[in-house]
Amino acid sequence: MSTWVIISWVAVALLTGVNIFAFLQLKKASEEMLKAAFPGARDVNDALSKMQDMMKNAQRGRPHPMLARSMGKKVGAKAAGQEAQLQAALTMLQNMQKKK
Numbered sequence: 109m110s111t112w113v114i115i116s117w118v119a120v121a122l123l124t125g126v127n128i129f130a131f132l133q134l135k136k137a138s139e140e141m142l143k144a145a146f147p148g149a150r151d152v153n154d155a156l157s158k159m160q161d162m163m164k165n166a167q168r169g170r171p172h173p174m175l176a177r178s179m180g181k182k183v184g185a186k187a188a189g190q191e192a193q194l195q196a197a198l199t200m201l202q203n204m205q206k207k208k
Contacts, residue, residue, distance in 0.1 A: 166198050167205075 142155040149155035 163201075167202060 139152050142152055142159075143149060146155040146158045149158060
């Protein structure tokens, strides 16, 4: 009986080690993605605050300045379709937040 207890604790220790390793790798990847998405950010907290500001502005109906500039350059039916797509995405986001 004690042999199986030792084997199970060794298995738990190995799986815990694998879990910690995977968590650290995923954390590193998420930090790199945030830094890539917001290149001017000083650190992860700054990138998260910029992302939250973008979401707040999107909820108020004001697009992010970078998005507004890119939308302003586009003309014609393609821009109207993209603007409608953006509005639909923002509406869906607002509905998801209302359900919480």
